[in-house]
Amino acid sequence: MSLLGKAAVLIWNDVLDTERDVFYRWHDQEHIPERLALPGFLRGRRYRGSGVAEWLTLYEAEDVAVLTSPAYLERLNDPTPLTQSTVRAFRNTARSICTVEKTVGASTGGHVLTLPLPAGFDAKHLFEGDMPAITADASVLAAHLFVADDAASHLDTREARERAYVVPARVLFVETSTLDAARKQLMRFLAGIDAAQRDAAAAGAGVFTLEISRLATPNHRTQETR
Secondary structure (H helix, E strand, O other), rough: OOOOOEEEEEEEEEEOHOOOOOOOHHHHHHHHHHOOOOOOOOEEEEEEEEEEOOOEEEEOOOOHHHHHOOHHHOOOOOOOOOHHHHOOOOOEEEEEEEEEEEEOOOOOOOEEEEOOOOOOOOOOOOOOOOHHHOEEEEEEEEEEEEOOOOHHHHOOOOHHHHOOOOOOOOOEEEEEOOOOHHHHHHHHHHOOHHHHHOOOOOOOOOOEEEEEEOOOOOHHOOHHHO
């Protein structure tokens, strides 16, 4: 499958212009390796693009219990000095701890679109059948429907207090082989949203290109995955 595990952390953010170089150094050399050293974290990916924010980070985990585990909460409550200073420079942040409601596809794409779904919008039917409608376009390699775990997303931790953020409730995440395909799919899905909700959905949407993907080493995975 394109997606590893049954849960994920999704983070969208901008950063103050003065802190861009620090952000890259911190995220590449400290933050992603630190998260992937935690039991149950399987892969970390970061994308850069346009729309709701400049960056999108996806952490894939075995299940939502990993994302409320003592090991993860200990890290969130004891952030490194560089983590504290960097997240204070975040702007326009959204963060959801999610379960995976639907997923389809066997490849990861170099480009993705993310679209927050308004209440009442049914996307599950797009994933049904032997030939799901959501991957009918050959340029769409995979798609996932994420649903926020409200309690997990709003846990009060020291790291969370360093930044203000919103929690998207349901997110459509589509992986494509080309940037143009991601943009076209975004327009396609926006056209299917009721006009009264379309502007809000568009404001929260984004199209991104992969910058880094890193797998956890096997010894950092829990016993169940070995």
